Amino acid sequence: MKIAVVAPSCTLPHEAAERVQAIAAARGDCELVIHPQCFLSDGHFAGPDEQRRAALLEVMADATVDAIWFARGGYGSNRIAEAALGDLPPAARSKLYMGYSDSGFLLAGLHRSGLEVAHGPMPRDVLREGGERAVTRALDWLVRRDPAALEPGLQGPAFAFNLTVLSSLLGTPLEPDFSGAELLIEDVSEHHYRIDRLMFHVTASANVRGVAQIRLGRVVEIPANDPEFGSDEQAIVADWCARAGIRFGGRADIGHDAENRVVPFGMKIS
């Protein structure tokens, strides 16, 4: 089982790479190939668009690679996400792709192209408290589709997105068809008023209104609202679901933390 790591968004710290390599080596069930592009730096990004796109296309076209694991989030995968659409190399179709947060742009596009993708922890997560658990969970899914890695409430086709990323991809060529699926959302570092505005935008979408239900993962590192917003993230999400006639299904076990569970996109869960 060969897993290639590329960084379509921001630079991967060397410490994270080393610790994840050590975890993979100790397991003995997978070979982790961390592309040197992960360590490039060009302003906000892990190298210029051209180099990030080239690294992604290189591992997508490599028939010896079984899975592509996005190194971390941040921002920037949308700038090269057209690489996930259109004429894909044939070898791209026999792989699993995993990431979350900013990687959601790519996951959405790859899913649209008919590839197997999953929301799940990334190599950078190893630096979080309890991060080894996150990386182990991700590898358990990548290597052997371990059901224990899955978000526990999944009952049918599902998607999981950072709410800001979801709002930003609506109306773009990356937007998946959400019909009848469950939509799980989470976010980080957004004020309550921004979460409210994002939910206004997202729940106005006819596509989103076609979901079976929305569930809310964790919303963390919320900056202080001045004045106090007046309701919390769960009340905000439940309110906009009610306004839009979308079922709100309660909480989900995903988010920017070590407990973040795996959500395969659009997959039938038996």
Add this chain to the structure above:
Amino acid sequence: MKIAVVAPSCTLPHEAAERVQAIAAARGDCELVIHPQCFLSDGHFAGPDEQRRAALLEVMADATVDAIWFARGGYGSNRIAEAALGDLPPAARSKLYMGYSDSGFLLAGLHRSGLEVAHGPMPRDVLREGGERAVTRALDWLVRRDPAALEPGLQGPAFAFNLTVLSSLLGTPLEPDFSGAELLIEDVSEHHYRIDRLMFHVTASANVRGVAQIRLGRVVEIPANDPEFGSDEQAIVADWCARAGIRFGGRADIGHDAENRVVPFGMKIS
């Protein structure tokens, strides 16, 4: 000339109300009626949704009111913007509506309903440095459509929006038809990476791709990007315009400051 002030978003400070009343009184060409709803407070908002909506509908239905001036931005007008759509009181159709920033949600909806709206300074702006100039410019437009108040580069139908608000209203019932118009954008308190993401989203819209050109107003109070983003707001906007085949027309004289000029929506400029 009777101008009603309501606050569909956040609370208007009493000091701002008093200073704007003094400016209007000194002019002697308009009567400013500041609705008591402007001073309500309910969490983030100038009163609960119901009270903000009721105040707006009350002044819209008042045949003695010639113009409605939104007190300030912040966040929240989208929560009551459906009041700008659908069955409007007949008296609503003979008024001018002005505001900017978060008020853009309402301006968009009111424009869609065929009403006369303009991007322009608001009462809260009086508290800015040079704020009296901003309020005087707004009143010059509200009272006598003074061409000196206009953004100087306008050559045809135009729209002006806060970029974040524009991104948030795409795909909602508030979205105007931008075909052939000039689109002016500005923003405040957004990181460079967020401006980049907003431009990705906005320029993916087929509606936005139908504009004559995009011009960029001021983008102020940009929080530090860590690491440095790698390009500035003008380069970001020009880059996404180029990617989307939209003409970038350079800078515009609008923004969150006292120099913010008036942009009537969709109007033919002679």
